[in-house]
Amino acid sequence: MATKASRAAARLMIAPSVILLLGWMIVPLSMTLYFSFLRYNLIMPGDNPFVGWENYYWFVTDPSFKAAMVNTLLLVGGVLFITVVGGTLFALLLDQPMWGQGIIRIMVISPFFVMPTVSGLVWKNMFMNPVNGIFGHLAKGMGFEPIDFFSEIPLLSIIGIVSWQWLPFATLILLTALQSLDSEQLEASEMDGASWISRFWFIMLPHLARAITVVVLIQTIFLLSIFAEILVTTNGGPGTATTNLTYLIYVSSLLQFDVGMGSAGGVIAIILANIVAIFLMRMIGKNLDA
Amino acid sequence: MARAVNTSRKSLNTAIAATLGLIMFFPVLWILILSFKSEIDAVRSPWQVLTAGWTMESYGAVQERSxxxxxxxxxxxxxxxxxxxxxxxxxxxxxxxxxxxxxxxxxxxxxxxxxxxxxxxxxxxxxxxxxxxxxxxxxxxxxxxxxxxxxxxxxxxxxxxxxxxxxxxxxxxxxxxxxxxxxxxxxxxxxxxxxxxxxxxxxxxxxxxxxxxxxxxxxxxxxxxxxxxxxxxxSPEGLFYAKLSAASIMAIAPILIMGWFSQKQLVRGLTFGAVK
Structure with missing residues (x-):
């Protein structure tokens, strides 16, 4: 039983974390919100007048905003599709009896531990470079014209790189979920003559549904913030072909020094991420009750 | 699982999984190989890279240059x-x-x-x-x-x-x-x-x-x-494949090894307990 004294002590122990996180949340957030209503550019010093919704208006009506939104959607959607489908297949495969499972699993999950700047540069130079990259060499070896990935299919190339990084994450989580499946249920259905497909469809997939939802939600949070991979490969180009929302805000705020505009973009990014976060929080909250 | 598994099925599983595992791991393996090649050999075709001689020079060069x-x-x-x-x-x-x-x-x-x-x-x-x-x-x-x-x-x-x-x-x-x-x-x-x-x-x-x-x-x-x-x-050092590889390998090696030991914790930490 918790006494009054221990309650007070507990509060005191939680306080530093709460105060820090509260500060980390409220101070920069309210600054972003405040700046987003000012005309505030670091290279044009002035008195930073209040301009209402002007920054939002210019940010949203700029053609690069529409491009960035479409790219963000394609990037997140494309990577989610590849990693969820691929991750499910990988997890099903790794769950089968085999030799050297530990080593194979280590090989599959390794890309997740490669830092984003390294994977961006390695794929860009060693694989996708049309002259010296492996894909270029292979294409030439087979008599094809090598593809210049980052000028012909820039967004697809980035989707590929990011999928390579996140496929292990999806695999690992789905594999964990799959291993918690009661094997007796599977055996019973097998004895009753259920085919492999119906076993997958009616037993495994419903069991995985929750894990898949978690993968989708968590990855979406991270994928909305993809930055380093774009910075080291394409710098958002050619044109705005690979500029996502995060990168666009980075360009406005730290390259064009437009604090007001960058902040307006920041507010939009926060709202977007929150829509996803609400669903994720609900799932986690439910789990906490159990 | 208590089921008897026949050996041929197990071999097939192993072969498919090992191939896919190798494909996923290949980029890391490839920069590991490139990091031990000379700058001139590193940009040759894959076969020539594999047959070229080995050297440690890139690791020293990375430290010296930067x-x-x-x-x-x-x-x-x-x-x-x-x-x-x-x-x-x-x-x-x-x-x-x-x-x-x-x-x-x-x-x-x-x-x-x-x-x-x-x-x-x-x-x-x-x-x-x-x-x-x-x-x-x-x-x-x-x-x-x-x-x-x-x-x-x-x-x-x-x-x-x-x-x-x-x-x-x-x-x-x-x-x-x-x-x-x-x-x-x-x-x-x-x-x-x-x-x-x-x-x-x-x-x-x-x-x-x-x-x-x-x-x-x-x-x-x-x-x-x-x-x-x-x-x-x-840029422009990205064109120096051997040095980029050596720098990359040194940057990812410690964490890669730690990562191998933390697979279970990764699931728990990144899903906030929603998947166990």
Missing amino acids: DYFKHFMNSVTISLGSTFLGLLIAIPAAWAMAFVPAKRTKDVLMWMLSTKMLPPVGVLVPIYLIFRNLGILDTRSGLVIVLMLMNLPIIIWMLYTYFREIPGEILEAARMDGASLREEVLYVLTPMAIPGMASTVLLNIILSWNEAFWTLNLTAAQAAPLTAFIASYS
């Missing part, structure tokens, strides 16, 4: 610093929430988690300006603070789920036997909490080592950890 060791130490300082500072703040909080739960504990936990959902780019401008005005742009202590705050919710959550698994009866038994609070924490709780804390530390070192938004935006030449240092290779 003081690699400094950036490596920056990474070490930043990731260890932010993890242990976070642990220091998180342990009391997680301990209190796990063992003295109150009505609002769940809300507090959920709220802490919600701070993790904040996209970093949403607060890029204010953090950048605060850092500039405080004069901590491009310092290691600045990054330690930001990464600690980024990961604090994960640390608290992981510790909380581990602490909750410690049965309360054991603590009660210790108390009945006349253990003081200090003894209880020191001799009963700590030994049982150490594996959980170790996992938390491991995952958080990995996360902060690879963090590439704040490290890229808040550092320049001085405090740049390896993420930012490697980014400077995007």
Whole structure:
């Protein structure tokens, strides 16, 4: 039983974390919100007048905003599709009896531990470079014209790189979920003559549904913030072909020094991420009750 | 599984899985190979690369050209610093929430988690300006603070789920036997909490080592950890494949090895207990 004294002590122990996180949340957030209503550019010093919704208006009506939104959607959607489908297949495969499972699993999950700047540069130079990259060499070896990935299919190339990084994450989580499946249920259905497909469809997939939802939600949070991979490969180009929302805000705020505009973009990014976060929080909250 | 598995099916599984595993791992394997080749051989066709002679020269060259060791130490300082500072703040909080739960504990936990959902780019401008005005742009202590705050919710959550698994009866038994609070924490709780804390530390070192938004935006030449240092290779050094490979291998090797040991904790830490 918790006494009054221990309650007070507990509060005191939680306080530093709460105060820090509260500060980390409220101070920069309210600054972003405040700046987003000012005309505030670091290279044009002035008195930073209040301009209402002007920054939002210019940010949203700029053609690069529409491009960035479409790219963000394609990037997140494309990577989610590849990693969820691929991750499910990988997890099903790794769950089968085999030799050297530990080593194979280590090989599959390794890309997740490669830092984003390294994977961006390695794929860009060693694989996708049309002259010296492996894909270029292979294409030439087979008599094809090598593809210049980052000028012909820039967004697809980035989707590929990011999928390579996140496929292990999806695999690992789905594999964990799959291993918690009661094997007796599977055996019973097998004895009753259920085919492999119906076993997958009616037993495994419903069991995985929750894990898949978690993968989708968590990855979406991270994928909305993809930055380093774009910075080291394409710098958002050619044109705005690979500029996502995060990168666009980075360009406005730290390259064009437009604090007001960058902040307006920041507010939009926060709202977007929150829509996803609400669903994720609900799932986690439910789990906490159990 | 109690089912008998026939050998041919097992061989087939192994063959398919090993092939896919190799494909996923290939980029890492390939830069490992390239890092031991000379600059001229590294840009040849794959077959010529494999048959070319081996050399260690790139590893030396990377250090000489750009003081690699400094950036490596920056990474070490930043990731260890932010993890242990976070642990220091998180342990009391997680301990209190796990063992003295109150009505609002769940809300507090959920709220802490919600701070993790904040996209970093949403607060890029204010953090950048605060850092500039405080004069901590491009310092290691600045990054330690930001990464600690980024990961604090994960640390608290992981510790909380581990602490909750410690049965309360054991603590009660210790108390009945006349253990003081200090003894209880020191001799009963700590030994049982150490594996959980170790996992938390491991995952958080990995996360902060690879963090590439704040490290890229808040550092320049001085405090740049390896993420930012490697980014400077995007041009024109990116054309030096052997050196880029050597720098990359040194940057990812420690964390790759740690990652292999933390697969289970990764699932727990990154799904906040939603998948077990």
